[in-house]
Amino acid sequence: GPARRIVATDGGATAAVNLHGIAYDAGRDLVVVSDVGSAGNAGDGQLLTIAAASTASGPTAVRARVAGSASRLGNPVDLALTSDGVVYVAEKANGLVLRYDNLLTATGTRDAAAD
Numbered sequence: 372g373p374a375r376r377i378v379a380t381d382g383g384a385t386a387a388v389n390l391h392g393i394a395y396d397a398g399r400d401l402v403v404v405s406d407v408g409s410a411g412n413a414g415d416g417q418l419l420t421i422a423a424a425s426t427a428s429g430p431t432a433v434r435a436r437v438a439g440s441a442s443r444l445g446n447p448v449d450l451a452l453t454s455d456g457v458v459y460v461a462e463k464a465n466g467l468v469l470r471y472d473n474l475l476t477a478t479g480t481r482d483a484a485a486d
Contacts (some may be wrong), residue, residue, distance in 0.1 A: 377402075379433050380430045390406055418450070435477040457472055
């Protein structure tokens with residue numbers, strides 16, 4: 372399809388600062404992105420999901436956001452999505468690989484630990 376620019380928003384404001392990883396689940400038509408935030412801050416990373424990704428364009432509300440101290444997302448530099456919907460995140464600032472089993476079905480904002 373044609374090139375489009377999707378701007379992740381939350382409450383009307385831009386939700387992402389420094390995107391790094393991206394994965395698309397065609398079955399759910401959902402994009403997952405990792406946002407490092409400020410690379411010098413080891414505590415402001417986040418994961419975002421965007422629904423209806425195949426038709427999204429311009430400012431688009433995020434479906435789910437995972438961020439905060441419990442999430443341990445400091446600098447999530449990349450992610451991978453398995454065929455069964457598990458999201459693995461390479462978390463540089465904390466030296467971890469985080470696993471999220473239910474991120475693709477989540478909604479809203481949460482500060483939750485990985486599964």
